[in-house]
Amino acid sequence: MIGRGGMGPVRRRRRGGGARDGAPAPDGARGAAPLIALAGNPNAGKTSLFNALTGSVQQVSNYPGVTVECKEGTLRAGDRPYTVVDLPGTYSLTAYSQEEAVARDFLLNHPPGVIVNVVDATNLERNLYFTVQLLETRTPVIIALNMVDLAESRGIRVDHTALSKMLGVPVIPTVGSRGTGVEALAEACAGVIEGTHPVMPTQVRYGHVVDEEVDGLAETLGGLLPADARRAALWFAVKLLESDEPVSAEVARLAGPRAAELEAAIAAAVARMERHYDDDAATIVAERRYGVAAGAARQCVHITPQSRRDTTEKIDAVVCNRAAGPVILVGVVAALFFWVFKLSDEWAWIPWPGGWTSPTGVVEGCFEALSGLLDGLRPGWPMLHSLLDAALVKGVGGVLGFVPLIFFMFLFIAALEDSGYIARVAFILDRLLRVFGLQGKSIIALIVSGGLGAGGCAVPGVMATRTLREEKDRIITMLVAPFMNCGAKMPVYAVLIAAFFPDRRMPLMLLLWGLSWVVALCAAWVLRRTVLRGEQTPFVMELPPYHLPVPRGVLLHTAERTWLYIRKAGTVILAINILLWAVMYFPRPPANADGTAPSPSEAVAHSFAGRAGRALEPVTAAAGFDWRVNIALIGGFAAKEVVIGAMATVYAMEEDAEDADASLSARLRGAPGWTPLRAFAMMLFVMLYAPCVTTIAVIRRETGTWKWPLFATVYATTIAFILAAAVFQGGRLLGLG
Amino acid sequence: MLDGERGHIVRIGRTGPRGIRQRLLDMGITRGAEVLVVRRAPMGDPIEVVVKNYHLALREQEAALIEVEPVVP
Numbered sequence: 033m034i035g036r037g038g039m040g041p042v043r044r045r046r047r048g049g050g051a052r053d054g055a056p057a058p059d060g061a062r063g064a065a066p067l068i069a070l071a072g073n074p075n076a077g078k079t080s081l082f083n084a085l086t087g088s089v090q091q092v093s094n095y096p097g098v099t100v101e102c103k104e105g106t107l108r109a110g111d112r113p114y115t116v117v118d119l120p121g122t123y124s125l126t127a128y129s130q131e132e133a134v135a136r137d138f139l140l141n142h143p144p145g146v147i148v149n150v151v152d153a154t155n156l157e158r159n160l161y162f163t164v165q166l167l168e169t170r171t172p173v174i175i176a177l178n179m180v181d182l183a184e185s186r187g188i189r190v191d192h193t194a195l196s197k198m199l200g201v202p203v204i205p206t207v208g209s210r211g212t213g214v215e216a217l218a219e220a221c222a223g224v225i226e227g228t229h230p231v232m233p234t235q236v237r238y239g240h241v242v243d244e245e246v247d248g249l250a251e252t253l254g255g256l257l258p259a260d261a262r263r264a265a266l267w268f269a270v271k272l273l274e275s276d277e278p279v280s281a282e283v284a285r286l287a288g289p290r291a292a293e294l295e296a297a298i299a300a301a302v303a304r305m306e307r308h309y310d311d312d313a314a315t316i317v318a319e320r321r322y323g324v325a326a327g328a329a330r331q332c333v334h335i336t337p338q339s340r341r342d343t344t345e346k347i348d349a350v351v352c353n354r355a356a357g358p359v360i361l362v363g364v365v366a367a368l369f370f371w372v373f374k375l376s377d378e379w380a381w382i383p384w385p386g387g388w389t390s391p392t393g394v395v396e397g398c399f400e401a402l403s404g405l406l407d408g409l410r411p412g413w414p415m416l417h418s419l420l421d422a423a424l425v426k427g428v429g430g431v432l433g434f435v436p437l438i439f440f441m442f443l444f445i446a447a448l449e450d451s452g453y454i455a456r457v458a459f460i461l462d463r464l465l466r467v468f469g470l471q472g473k474s475i476i477a478l479i480v481s482g483g484l485g486a487g488g489c490a491v492p493g494v495m496a497t498r499t500l501r502e503e504k505d506r507i508i509t510m511l512v513a514p515f516m517n518c519g520a521k522m523p524v525y526a527v528l529i530a531a532f533f534p535d536r537r538m539p540l541m542l543l544l545w546g547l548s549w550v551v552a553l554c555a556a557w558v559l560r561r562t563v564l565r566g567e568q569t570p571f572v573m574e575l576p577p578y579h580l581p582v583p584r585g586v587l588l589h590t591a592e593r594t595w596l597y598i599r600k601a602g603t604v605i606l607a608i609n610i611l612l613w614a615v616m617y618f619p620r621p622p623a624n625a626d627g628t629a630p631s632p633s634e635a636v637a638h639s640f641a642g643r644a645g646r647a648l649e650p651v652t653a654a655a656g657f658d659w660r661v662n663i664a665l666i667g668g669f670a671a672k673e674v675v676i677g678a679m680a681t682v683y684a685m686e687e688d689a690e691d692a693d694a695s696l697s698a699r700l701r702g703a704p705g706w707t708p709l710r711a712f713a714m715m716l717f718v719m720l721y722a723p724c725v726t727t728i729a730v731i732r733r734e735t736g737t738w739k740w741p742l743f744a745t746v747y748a749t750t751i752a753f754i755l756a757a758a759v760f761q762g763g764r765l766l767g768l769g
Numbered sequence: 770m771l772d773g774e775r776g777h778i779v780r781i782g783r784t785g786p787r788g789i790r791q792r793l794l795d796m797g798i799t800r801g802a803e804v805l806v807v808r809r810a811p812m813g814d815p816i817e818v819v820v821k822n823y824h825l826a827l828r829e830q831e832a833a834l835i836e837v838e839p840v841v842p
Binding site: 123124126128154155157158161274311312314315318319322344348352353354355357358455458459460462463464472501570571572573574575576577 | 780781783788789790791792793794795796797799800807808809810811812813814815817821822823824825826827828830831
């Protein structure tokens with residue numbers, strides 16, 4: 033339903049829940065607070081304004097009919113709560129990418145009480161182009177004229193009173209990153225919603241020929257459309273002249289039997305316009321809109337000419353330079369490695385009396401202490417001890433030990449994203465990625481998934497593919513993003529490297545990073561030439577000005593992603609660990625003939641998991657995996673964090689009393705059958721095999737079919753096994769085994 | 770056009786994939802607008818231009834759709 037539905041009541045849907053629900057809640061349902069939507073161009077500073085409006089309490093919600101979560105928070109103005117939604121940035125209501133479609137569908141299907149249009153004061157004309165389109169929908173709009181400080185420093189002064197008069201909507205100057213003007217903005221929103229300051233947006237006019245056609249078509253529509261859609265007739269008319277596909281389809285549906293009559297009227301109007309201007313109708317409409325935007329900008333902007341080149345241009349002259357650009361890119365990757373592994377993980381370099389323990393060490397220490405406390409349970413309640421120690425302390429503790437590392441990694445990426453550098457990475461690498469069937473913007477998804485080599489997460493990575501327009505580009509990116517080294521793979525690498533390559537941590541991490549890219553790019557190359565054959569798609573991307581990352585926003589973003597990791601450890605991973613523990617504990621073996629209890633290793637071998645692991649051994653032996661590793665890898669299908677927990681459980685359950693306190697690394701080093709070669713084959717397999725269930729679920733949601741997540745599972749596991757087996761067998765031939 | 774050259778947009782070609790034309794329009798590539806070619810990416814493509822006072826990256830393939838009349842300095 034398109035049009036003005038007053039205050040759009042919002043129904044929230046749980047994450048990952050059920051089918052798409054297209055029908056908005058009836059207007060009578062008043063549970064939710066009035067809705068304020070933040071909309072505007074990408075890079076206009078929407079998110080920092082959102083953070084300033086709502087504080088740190090935010091949640092991610094799904095809206096019916098919209099396949100995507102929008103960030104949502106609460107604003108208190110006067111004595112009432114308002115729900116604020118941060119929509120994805122968009123340049124136009126003619127949606128181009130998936131992400132823009134989300135913003136558009138939201139605005140049209142759930143019209144908010146008021147739209148806060150965030151406008152970048154330094155780039156008024158293009159931002160106002162979107163504003164004009166919002167005005168066309170006749171929804172109440174308030175303009176937040178953002179980044180006025182930056183504009184002034186560049187000699188741009190915007191007369192907001194004049195702009196407000198011209199457009200017929202309130203214009204509030206703001207600086208989102210510092211919170212300036214936020215209170216006035218909140219008051220204005222409340223005023224519009226409560227009806228004390230109603231807004232009457234100026235009717236957009238396009239010049240005489242276009243206006244006549246719009247009005248004529250709107251009149252025809254008025255007679256054809258049902259009463260509730262009639263209010264938006266003018267907007268429909270404009271979109272029909274632009275041949276906007278979704279709107280044309282919607283109108284044809286609404287017109288029912290008279291669709292043919294309407295089609296003829298549209299065609300005639302388009303033909304008259306095109307004859308008059310000798311250009312196509314969509315171009316004419318877009319140019320008229322720009323005419324309105326440029327007119328407003330001309331009258332309201334006062335520019336003091338400045339001779340100095342602006343900072344962004346100075347930085348780009350170096351960062352995007354042919355010679356220096358790639359070198360800097362490599363430098364940034366190296367800096368990330370250094371930052372994550374040296375600065376934030378190994379704190380021994382900090383001068384401190386008695387030495388310094390790294391944050392990871394502190395968390396691990398806590399769990400070791402907890403394990404020690406549980407020892408008292410062992411004689412009396414062996415089963416309970418086994419469950420708590422193996423599934424809870426060792427399993428979940430192993431995952432939580434990586435929280436500090438993951439936090440620092442996300443912090444670095446969030447700061448990079450916020451600074452504007454990632455767009456330059458896409459610019460520099462587009463040509464290279466195109467060779468492999470990807471494009472520049474794929475890099476964002478790959479970096480978020482862990483492409484910088486030190487942890488990330490494929491879940492936000494897959495979601496980041498929404499900025500890609502072409503379905504095939506999106507799917508290829510989604511299929512290769514899980515190869516990147518996400519945070520969940522870090523514990524596996526850490527344990528195996530500590531056990532078998534203790535002195536070569538950095539070179540091995542670099543090698544694993546390089547391999548993940550080689551495999552991802554080769555896979556993309558093959559996919560583009562086989563299952564996803566097709567034209568290369570356009571690449572049109574804004575290079576936003578650099579700015580210093582806003583600490584608050586970066587921290588919020590980092591905390592949010594880290595919290596997802598922690599939550600996963602406490603829920604999905606805990607549940608899988610308990611399940612795994614059960615299949616490793618039961619059934620118990622019968623007592624030996626001489627009446628003694630069977631040894632722990634016999635017990636594990638006798639369990640369900642042990643039997644399954646043994647059944648797979650003939651195949652997996654090719655890659656050097658015995659039944660114990662198989663158990664861990666099967667658990668890892670659910671989440672890769674489980675791999676280490678499961679190994680810990682197998683080896684802890686098998687343990688003999690004397691090495692009860694040894695770490696998993698130490699135990700592996702002493703265990704029969706383990707060699708550096710086998711450890712490397714296992715790391716390779718864990719890096720590449722099937723995405724975790726959460727990623728699978730997200731791929732399912734993003735592609736709308738089970739075909740791609742299933743394909744991802746099968747092809748990734750096949751590649752992983754072939755490569756691991758090749759490395760293992762090749763290594764043995766070379767005598768490395 | 771070479772780096773550092775300016776031009777006025779004359780028209781946008783009609784070939785190329787669907788939607789790209791609308792996208793270029795939405796990004797401010799309209800008749801009469803001035804474009805300045807800033808630089809090429811390290812591997813020669815894409816191209817960075819300034820249009821309507823902001824920086825835009827696009828591939829040669831898309832840029833080829835945009836007809837410009839050079840501004841003689």
